[in-house]
Amino acid sequence: MPIITMREAIRQAMDEEMSRDENVILMGEEVAQYNGAYKVSQGLYDKYGEERVIDTPITESGFAGVGIGAAMAGLRPIVEFMTFNFALQAFDQIVNNAAKMRYMSGGQFKVPIVFRGPNGPAEYLASQHSQATQTFFAHVPGLKVVAPATPYDAKGLLKTAIRDDNPVIFLEGELMYSWEGEVPEEEYTIEFGKADIKREGKDVTIITYSKPLKVVLESAKELEKDGIDVEVLDLRSIRPLDEETILNSVKKTNRCVIVDESWPFVSVASHIGWLISNKTFDYLDAPVELVTNEDVPMPYNHKLELAAQPSVDKIIKAVKKVLYI
Amino acid sequence: MKDLKNYDTKLLKDLLFKMLLIRRFEEKAAQAYGLKKIGGFLHLYIGEEAVAVGSISNLDMTKDYVAAAYRDHGHALATGLDPNSLMAELYGKITGCSKGKGGSMHFFDYKKHFFGGNGIVGAQIPVATGIGLKIKYNKEDGVVLCYFGDGAIHQGAFHESLNLAKIWNLPVVYICENNHYGMGTDYRRVSAIDDFSIMADSYAMNGKQVNGMNVLEVYEATKEAIEIAKNGTPVLLEAKTYRFKGHSMSDPAKYRTKEELEKYKQKDPIISFKELLKENNIISEEDFLEMDKQCKKIAKDAAKFAEESPEPDLDELYTDIYA
Numbered sequence A: 001m002p003i004i005t006m007r008e009a010i011r012q013a014m015d016e017e018m019s020r021d022e023n024v025i026l027m028g029e030e031v032a033q034y035n036g037a038y039k040v041s042q043g044l045y046d047k048y049g050e051e052r053v054i055d056t057p058i059t060e061s062g063f064a065g066v067g068i069g070a071a072m073a074g075l076r077p078i079v080e081f082m083t084f085n086f087a088l089q090a091f092d093q094i095v096n097n098a099a100k101m102r103y104m105s106g107g108q109f110k111v112p113i114v115f116r117g118p119n120g121p122a123e124y125l126a127s128q129h130s131q132a133t134q135t136f137f138a139h140v141p142g143l144k145v146v147a148p149a150t151p152y153d154a155k156g157l158l159k160t161a162i163r164d165d166n167p168v169i170f171l172e173g174e175l176m177y178s179w180e181g182e183v184p185e186e187e188y189t190i191e192f193g194k195a196d197i198k199r200e201g202k203d204v205t206i207i208t209y210s211k212p213l214k215v216v217l218e219s220a221k222e223l224e225k226d227g228i229d230v231e232v233l234d235l236r237s238i239r240p241l242d243e244e245t246i247l248n249s250v251k252k253t254n255r256c257v258i259v260d261e262s263w264p265f266v267s268v269a270s271h272i273g274w275l276i277s278n279k280t281f282d283y284l285d286a287p288v289e290l291v292t293n294e295d296v297p298m299p300y301n302h303k304l305e306l307a308a309q310p311s312v313d314k315i316i317k318a319v320k321k322v323l324y325i
Numbered sequence B: 001m002k003d004l005k006n007y008d009t010k011l012l013k014d015l016l017f018k019m020l021l022i023r024r025f026e027e028k029a030a031q032a033y034g035l036k037k038i039g040g041f042l043h044l045y046i047g048e049e050a051v052a053v054g055s056i057s058n059l060d061m062t063k064d065y066v067a068a069a070y071r072d073h074g075h076a077l078a079t080g081l082d083p084n085s086l087m088a089e090l091y092g093k094i095t096g097c098s099k100g101k102g103g104s105m106h107f108f109d110y111k112k113h114f115f116g117g118n119g120i121v122g123a124q125i126p127v128a129t130g131i132g133l134k135i136k137y138n139k140e141d142g143v144v145l146c147y148f149g150d151g152a153i154h155q156g157a158f159h160e161s162l163n164l165a166k167i168w169n170l171p172v173v174y175i176c177e178n179n180h181y182g183m184g185t186d187y188r189r190v191s192a193i194d195d196f197s198i199m200a201d202s203y204a205m206n207g208k209q210v211n212g213m214n215v216l217e218v219y220e221a222t223k224e225a226i227e228i229a230k231n232g233t234p235v236l237l238e239a240k241t242y243r244f245k246g247h248s249m250s251d252p253a254k255y256r257t258k259e260e261l262e263k264y265k266q267k268d269p270i271i272s273f274k275e276l277l278k279e280n281n282i283i284s285e286e287d288f289l290e291m292d293k294q295c296k297k298i299a300k301d302a303a304k305f306a307e308e309s310p311e312p313d314l315d316e317l318y319t320d321i322y323a
């Protein structure tokens, strides 16, 4: 199987879907002539032309709304945010228009749009440019939220997102674009709402998604040296959430740590923590632990920046805590 | 523009000095970035110095205010912030103007009326307008200069702010620094018009286009604008300028031609102003070299200060979240 980068996997997904369906268009800042600020859309402008790969001014609220209108009227736009930090300017359009249009029109409209782009902590960028936004979006009924951790998952999930008739928030870890992984040449899609066990284990479940999967797998390896057998569950999609796989894994291991690089307060992590305590209370041998970003805006200073995020150390500590060692 | 004889020579030399200081400071910063002592985005202002210096030189920072975006080194230095604290901020040190928590895009100095530093395109425009509201509310004698790029002018925040500033008669001068590109996008590709100053008409304000490569022209236009703004009508200035470097250190700037860049380098605001001062016998080449030496020393000392400054303690992670 070819080994490609996350960037290439996402590009392939868009390319294949654009050639399959001419209603699919891509728009955003620098996506066309510049080939994308992070070069994700490399070559698409040359291939599909300016009618389908569209550079916009820096008007997040405006172009997100335009995408929503076009989707309501029959196109299938992919709207790239240069990073999800700037999607906050479009938050009103995404929440009040994209997410609710179907409901408040009594089911008349479909809003088949994908909002995608880099998300999550980056490096040395300080608080406005380095934050995980998934919890904001996951809060909203009417949106689907996915966050792949491997090139394989990214490609399969993005193809599903583009074919979905609902607004999908597709989150790509800003520091993940050059990560590599196997991606088959033949066509495939990955259904939303299916978590993936990235590592089988019997002693403790670590639940994560997106970029932290890497530190979680490293932690699992470290813990293996101490004879601790970790199961790693990658959510892949946050909304819909694969409750069944989560609960089954916890029922098997009886212990759980959730690793999430967003803030802890009313977050994806805290929701899952509640879900587990509510549905598998009798199976738990220890309270669920969270390892999240510290509850602070991201500092610029690198030492503090690293200290703010989940790390192998913090994960190992949390695992040992739920194991009472 | 007035005859040079009508200017105080101290002012003229000061304008040149400040532009040069910005240039040398940023060259030093770029060098430190190359050595990985500074991380993240570093958006240099090189080429655009005349805009910040020409406009801010009109201000009295005990009464007036400045708000800028992420390309803020020039504005901060022109405002009189300590180069040491700015360089230390780039290094992420506790001695930095934002305690190492902000970095290049987030220079702040509350006491010196420098309100950013903002990484979100256009986000400082309503903030600056709010400062104007405070000045008006307290019946103070002050003005706000608000800087943003050609890329920011299409944001709703800009249009909403101008309307509010006009209906409330706020003392704000909005200065669009049109350096021709928003990242890789030529402003003509994303703008319905190519003279931004006419946008002022939509809000019944004064609008004016100025040559942003000419520090005196910026100085005069801003002086006039401040007068008008203080009398209750906000102003929009569009300063036509050019950035000599890429959008940030990671941008090779392939979207523009070498010829275009060369054309603007011929109009270097520092060199051309120096020549003007020399022609008028206000400075000699030796004076200039001496000035340059001083600026280089300030930049070098700032880097030394930054390097020798301590990192923030780990505890700083949890400070400054709430007042």
Ligand SMILES: Cc1ncc(C[n+]2csc(CCOP(=O)(O)OP(=O)(O)O)c2C)c(N)n1
Binding pocket: A029, A058, A060, A082, A086, A089, B071, B119, B120, B121, B122, B148, B149, B150, B151, B152, B153, B177, B179, B181, B182, B183, B247
């Ligand atoms: C709301 C928002 N969208 C996108 C970005 C990413 N971005 C940073 S700078 C920039 C270009 C801005 O150009 P301009 O306003 O002309 O200022 P210049 O860099 O030329 O000084 C973009 C798109 C951002 N920081 N904020």
